[in-house]
Amino acid sequence: MAKLKPFTMPKWGIEMAEGTIADWMVEENAPFERGTVLTLIETDKITNEVEAEADGRFVRIIAEAGQTYPVGALLAVLSDGGEASAEEIDALIAGFTPSEAGFGPDGDEKSAPPAAAPASSDAKAAAPPVPEGVLISPVALEEAHKLGVDLAGVKGSGRNGKIFVQDVHQAARPEAAPQLVGAYPPTPASSVLSTPVARRLASLNGLDLAQVKGSGHRGKVRRDDVLAVLEQQAPATGAEAAATSASSATPSVSAPGAGAGADIVPMSSMRRTIARRLTQSKQQIPHFYVRRRVRADRLLALRASLEGERPSINDFILKACALALMEVPAVNVQVHGDDIHRFAAADVSVAVATDRGLVTPIVFAADGKTVTEIGAEMKGLAQRARSGKLKPEEFTGGSFSLSNLGSFGVEQFDAIINPPQGAILAVGKARPEPIDDDGAIRIVPVLHLSLSCDHRAIDGADGGRFMAALADLLEQPHLL
Numbered sequence: 001m002a003k004l005k006p007f008t009m010p011k012w013g014i015e016m017a018e019g020t021i022a023d024w025m026v027e028e029n030a031p032f033e034r035g036t037v038l039t040l041i042e043t044d045k046i047t048n049e050v051e052a053e054a055d056g057r058f059v060r061i062i063a064e065a066g067q068t069y070p071v072g073a074l075l076a077v078l079s080d081g082g083e084a085s086a087e088e089i090d091a092l093i094a095g096f097t098p099s100e101a102g103f104g105p106d107g108d109e110k111s112a113p114p115a116a117a118p119a120s121s122d123a124k125a126a127a128p129p130v131p132e133g134v135l136i137s138p139v140a141l142e143e144a145h146k147l148g149v150d151l152a153g154v155k156g157s158g159r160n161g162k163i164f165v166q167d168v169h170q171a172a173r174p175e176a177a178p179q180l181v182g183a184y185p186p187t188p189a190s191s192v193l194s195t196p197v198a199r200r201l202a203s204l205n206g207l208d209l210a211q212v213k214g215s216g217h218r219g220k221v222r223r224d225d226v227l228a229v230l231e232q233q234a235p236a237t238g239a240e241a242a243a244t245s246a247s248s249a250t251p252s253v254s255a256p257g258a259g260a261g262a263d264i265v266p267m268s269s270m271r272r273t274i275a276r277r278l279t280q281s282k283q284q285i286p287h288f289y290v291r292r293r294v295r296a297d298r299l300l301a302l303r304a305s306l307e308g309e310r311p312s313i314n315d316f317i318l319k320a321c322a323l324a325l326m327e328v329p330a331v332n333v334q335v336h337g338d339d340i341h342r343f344a345a346a347d348v349s350v351a352v353a354t355d356r357g358l359v360t361p362i363v364f365a366a367d368g369k370t371v372t373e374i375g376a377e378m379k380g381l382a383q384r385a386r387s388g389k390l391k392p393e394e395f396t397g398g399s400f401s402l403s404n405l406g407s408f409g410v411e412q413f414d415a416i417i418n419p420p421q422g423a424i425l426a427v428g429k430a431r432p433e434p435i436d437d438d439g440a441i442r443i444v445p446v447l448h449l450s451l452s453c454d455h456r457a458i459d460g461a462d463g464g465r466f467m468a469a470l471a472d473l474l475e476q477p478h479l480l
Contacts, residue, residue, distance in 0.1 A: 002059070002079045002080060002081070002082030002083055002084040002088070003079070003080040003082065004059065004077055004078065004079055004084055004088060004089065004092050005077075005078050005092075006074050006076075006077060006078070006092065006096055007038075007058070007074070007075050007076040007077065007078045008072055008073060008074055008075060008098075009041070009063075009069050009070065009071050009072060009073045009075055010041070010050065010071070011071045011072070012043060012046075012048060012391075012392045016043055016071060016392070017070065017071060018043075018068050018069060018070045018071060018269075019041045019042065019043050019068065019069060019071070019269075020041065020042040020043075020066070020067065020068045020069075020268075020269050021039060021040075021041060021042075021063050021064065021065050021066065021067055021068075021069070021075070022039075022040035022041065022042045022047055022065065022066075023039065023040045023065050024038070024039050024061060024065055025037045025038055025039055025040065026038055026039075026057075026058065027058075028058050028059070028060065028061045029057055029058065029059060030057060030058075031055070031056070031057045031081060032052050032055070032056065032057060033052065033055050034052050034053065034054050034055055035051055035052060036051065036052045037049045037050070037051055037052075038050050038051065038052055038058075039075075042268070042269055042270070042356075042388075043269065043270075046359075046388050046389065046390045046391075046392070046395075047356070047388030047389075048388070048389070049389070054080070055080070055081055056078055056079055056080050056081050057078075057079055057081060058076045058077065058078060058079070059077050059078070059079045059084050059089055060076060060077040060089050060093075061075075061076045062074055062075060062076055062077070062093070063075040063076065068269065070098070072098040073098055074093065074096050074098070077089050077092055077093065087137065087138050090137035090138070090139065090140075090158075090162075090164065091137065091138070091139050093158075093164060094137055094139050094140060094164045094165040094166065095139075095165070130151055131151060131152045134151055134152075134156075134161075134163065135156065135158070135160060135161060135162040135163065136151065136156070136162065136163040137158075137162065137163065137164055137165065139164075139165045140163050140164050140165045140167065140168050143165050143168045143169065144163075144168045147168065147169075147172040149168050149171050149172050150171075151163065153171065154167050154168060154171045155167065155218075157217075157218050192209040192210055192212075192214075192221055193214065193216075193218060193219060193220045193221065194209055194212075194214065194220060194221035194222070195216070195220065195221070195222050195223060197222075197223045198212075198221045198222055198223050198225065198226045201223060201226045201227070201230070202226050205226075205230055207226065207229060207230065207233075209221055209226075211229065212225050212226055212229050213225065268356055268357070270356045270357045270359075271356070271357050274357050274358060277418070277419065278416050280419065281416050281417050281418070281419050282416060284419075285335075285417050285419065285454050285456070286454070286455040286456060287416075287417060287452050287453070287454070287455070288452075288453055288455050288460065288463070289414055289450055289451065289452055289453070290450070290451040290453065290460070290463040290464055290466075290467050291412075291448070291449065291450045291451075292449050292451075292467045292470075292471055293433070293435075293446050293447070293448055293449075294446065294447045294449055294470075294471045294474050294475060295435055295444050295445070295446055295447075295475050296313075296430040296444070296445045296446060296447045296474065297444040297445050298475060298476070298477055299313065299316055299474055299475075299477045300313070300430070300445060302477045302478070303316065309375075310375075311371045311372055311374065311375030312375060312378075313406070313430075314350070314378075314402070314404045314406075314427070315371050315374045315375040315378060316371055316474070316477065316480060317402065317404065317425075317427055317474065318348055318350065318363060318366060318374055318378070318402055319366065319369075319370075319371045319374055319480050320470055320473040320474050320480060321346070321348055321366075321400060321402055321425060321470060322346035322348055322363075322366035322367040322369075323346075323367055323469075323473055323479075323480070324466050324469040324470040324473060325346040325348075325367065325399070325400055325466070326346060326367050327465075327466075327469045328462060328465045328466040328469055329342060329343075330457075330458060330459070330462040330465075330466075331400065331422065331423050331453070331458055331462055331463065331466045332346055332399045332400060332422075333399065333421075333422040333423075333457050333458070334399060334420040334421055334422060335419070335420050335421075335422055335454055335456055335457045336420055340422075340457045341420075343399040345364070345365040345366075345367060345368070345399075346365065346366050346367040346399060346400060347362050347363070347364045347365065347366070347397060347398050347399045347400070348362065348363050348366045348398065348399070348400050348401070348402055349361070349362050349395070349398035349400065349401040349402070349418065349421070350362075350363065350378060350381070350401075350402050350403075351401065351402065351403040351404070351415075352381070352382050352385040352386065354385055354386045354388070355386070356388065359385040359390065359395060360395055360398065360401060360418060361378075361381035361382070361384070361385050361390055361394050361395050362381075362394060362395060362396075362397060362398045363377055363378060363381070371480055381394065398418070398421055399421060399422075400421060400422075400423055400424070400425075401415070401417075401418045401421055401423070401424035401425070402424070402425050402427070403415045403424060403425070403426050403427070404426075404427040405426070405427070405428060405429075406427055406428050406429035406430065406447075407429075408429075409429055410428050410429060411428040411429050411431055411448055412426075412428045412448040412450065413426050413428060413450065414426055414450050414452055415450070415452050416452065417452050417453075417454055421454075422453065422454045422457045422458050423451060423452060423453045423454065423458060423463070423466075424451075424452050425449060425450070425451050425452075425470075426449070426450040426451075426452065427447060427448075427449055428447065428448045428449075430445035430446060430447050431445065431446060432444065432445055432446070433445075433446040447474070449467065449470070449471075451463050451466065451467055
């Protein structure tokens with residue numbers, strides 16, 4: 001007899017609430033050995049390989065590639081390699097309880113297994129027969145007879161509409177209209193499977209939930225589904241109305257990139273997270289900017305004089321940032337609500353561009369490391385970031401960020417603060433410019449630096465002192 005166990009969505013890091021099945025690397029019922037990569041799971045920041053802890057095989061794969069599931073959700077059923085009947089597999093799935101409960105990242109309630117309704121003597125007496133062609137697990141059939149549920153009206157959540165025990169329990173539950181108090185009006189009962197937040201929004205806006213296509217499990221309508229329909233139904237602005245009127249009077253001309261000519265690509269989980277966090281940053285954080293020109297000829301000469309594998313200019317700048325943070329600790333902070341967290345070490349996040357979006361691995365305690373050590377560590381972090389193999393602890397936290405676009409030819413830019421950090425430094429490409437060198441005019445490579453600060457925690461004077469300390473370190477690189 002096979003030993004079965006659930007294969008669930010893992011949790012990597014305290015902030016992870018869901019993951020996307022990027023791809024299944026093994027097929028259903030195909031045997032695999034310990035250490036085999038079973039699946040690729042994409043989170044907000046990384047794509048991780050999940051390896052087999054022991055020999056076995058998947059007797060049933062439930063989750064679909066490309067779909068997103070909450071932490072603890074059942075993805076597949078594992079076997080130790082022995083044979084298992086369909087009834088045994090169905091029983092495990094029917095009795096599975098997700099390990100994670102509470103609220104999802106969008107505020108909707110996560111589905112919890114419904115409690116079995118108490119069996120009455122009348123219900124036990126007789127249950128309608130199973131309609132022809134209906135697929136149902138043995139456990140679900142037993143529960144249906146116990147609770148007296150008419151299977152003709154039960155919609156199965158399994159493959160090909162197969163009915164499981166949770167479907168029977170759901171059908172046995174009496175429907176009750178929600179009783180709400182407070183500022184929101186009572187939400188009318190709905191036969192459409194939906195979250196309380198979705199029903200409330202639909203009620204406030206006079207929207208029929210039957211017109212909304214749900215994106216949740218079993219077609220459950222969620223908050224974002226309702227908001228998407230409301231946005232589509234919003235009245236056109238004056239410009240949009242004029243454009244609509246003009247288009248009805250004149251032959252239509254497709255704009256480049258519009259209509260059928262546009263290549264529509266849905267945002268990845270990482271891109272959605274980047275969009276959400278940076279929008280939140282610009283909306284909620286009062287940014288101010290401190291800019292400074294720094295001569296880079298001595299730094300470039302020092303690097304050129306080194307033998308062997310040389311650290312990059314960015315490694316020198318990272319080290320200089322770490323030492324400047326120690327000199328001006330008011331910039332080495334995180335902001336959490338009304339609290340400011342100050343740090344004894346400089347944990348510097350470095351922006352790394354990948355095919356999936358921006359990732360910020362961290363060089364921890366950079367103030368205590370040499371430039372050579374920082375260069376070797378950054379090389380490994382950048383490689384793992386681009387291949388999606390960073391560990392959560394390698395990009396979670398950080399007290400300061402560094403973003404360098406000099407390698408792309410960008411000479412100057414302003415960066416957006418990565419919350420909850422208090423500041424980020426933007427670095428451009430060194431370009432030849434005239435400077436005053438002890439009364440003489442010289443043309444030397446000059447870096448344009450821009451420091452973005454959170455004004456809730458950092459004052460302008462603090463930003464100025466940090467930039468002064470950073471400039472001294474970069475213009476006298478032997479101090480590094």
